[in-house]
Amino acid sequence: MNHVNRSLSNMTHTFASSTIQGSGPVYLDCNATTPIEPSVRDAVMRWMADELGNAGSRTHEYGLRAKRAVQRARQQVATIVDASADEVIFTSGATESNNLAILGLAAHGAETERRHIISTAIEHKAVLEPLEVLEARGFSITLVRPDSNGVVAADSIRSALRPDTLLVSIMHANNETGSIQPVLEISDFLEDHNAFFHVDAAQGYGKDLERLRRKRIDLISVSGHKIYGPVGVGALVARRRGFRRPPLRPLIFGGGQERGLRPGTLPVPLIVGLGIAAETALKNIIERQERCRAIRKEALAALDPLEIRVHSHPDHTLSHVINFSVAGIDSEAVMLALKDVAAVSNGSACTSQNYSPSHVLEAMGLPQEAVAGAIRVSWSHLTPDVDWRLLASRIAALR
Structure with a gap:
């Protein structure tokens, strides 16, 4: 083991001992x-210390190995929600994924004159604040309130639907209460409506499987550090409906990575970690x-x-x-x-x-x-x- 590996291993062992094994509160x-799951930690550190290569470099073996590792992780993330690997867009986390899902549909909404969005009053700020941005741009936002147990009634979402509804954005499970939302029921009645369906699954991805496997869910936000993976990586699953992808537009520009929706050099060690975390979550x-x-x-x-x-x-x-x-x-x-x-x-x-x-x-x-x-x-x-x-x-x- 080289010096870098020894140093990283010692640091991680100290962290694991103090946080998981119980010294201190x-x-x-x-x-x-x-x-972080131990197998995830080991893989991330190996890719940080021993592996080189940009996944976009196709002229040598280092880049090809990195590309293969990213593709494997893409499939691992997709499998949990029964999606295709090419429907996974890697991001920095669920906050960025939420912003891309919501703000990325704005141009399509304006072009088609569908400027109404339905969400809930209990969403994470990473959903509520992008909605405020769109409201300032002239979009109409309906926030449905939950019951005293923190669960939104599916019928309330159905009642709020309008012909010009562009998007329904509902969290999978609430980050404060753990309350699971009626994602299945909502996906059922959206079969008869053209609105896009986005689910912020930061808390439930890899922990509650069947709800997220509904094909009617167009967009799913994923966070690495909520499923025993590394901080700083996540994904947006953007499912095809028929043969058409959600008409997202990028929020940042330069490089064309991730189908042009999320440019920038891919953080291969973090992506590898997310993939292993997803695979391990499904297995265990x-x-x-x-x-x-x-x-x-x-x-x-x-x-x-x-x-x-x-x-x-x-x-x-x-x-x-x-x-x-x-x-x-x-x-x-x-x-x-x-x-x-x-x-x-x-x-x-x-x-x-x-x-x-x-x-x-x-x-x-x-x-x-x-x-x-x-x-x-x-x-x-x-x-x-x-x-x-x-x-x-x-x-x-x-x-």
Whole structure:
């Protein structure tokens, strides 16, 4: 092993020991970012340290090896959602994928005089803010509100459809509550409508399979660091409808990579990591779900004496997250009390640097006390055993 490999291996071993094996507070913020799967880590580091070559270089073996690695990853990412490899566009993450899906359709909407978009009030800011941009350009935006469990009614989406609806953009599962949205039902009734259907699958890709395999879903946003892969890479799956691709236009220019939709040199090590993360997620999904459900059961049993209010429905929630509040206790106090026990969150990591009340929980119509007290705990199959009773006793002591 060369010097670079040894240094990278030592750094990664230190990180894994401190975050996964349990020295210090246990990491319970996997909806923000997940620990990297060991096989993914090893592959990324090998491609960073030992492999050279630009995937666009076709005149030598280094470039050809890089190109083959990218093509393999493209197929691995596509397989999870039953898509074709050539329908995968690599990006820097789900935020860029969302922007490309939404803003990339704007020119087509203007040309065809279809300027209406339907989304929900609980979307990630990476969807809501591009929609605000289009609204400023004259598009009409309908945001459907969820019920008190954070689930949007499919009938509400259907009722909002208009002849000039260009796009329906709905998240697969909410990043704060874990609530799974009615993607199947929406895809069913969109069979009779021409609107494009985009699903932000950052939280559910590789964890909840069947919903994303519906062919009526035109666009799917994927994030590497939410499925135990590297940060800084993601994908937009752009399915053909019949023989036609979604009429996306690029947001940046220069180079023509990724069918001209996302120019720039491809980050081969990160793409390889995303591909392996996708393949591993598909291979191990049952075992991962069983582990996550077992942790959830243990957590709820320990927290039950606190009479917690869970902000989602158990039948429509991802197995690895609980968003809850305890009457009379503020979330900031809880996080401080748990500082040496567990790393938890009180909202989306993407907006938590300047904390403001959760737009998701407010859209659900929860009382302000519940919104102010909301804590999100999220784990993974890599999470070590958690002393949930200690965690619950720390919260109880705040009363």
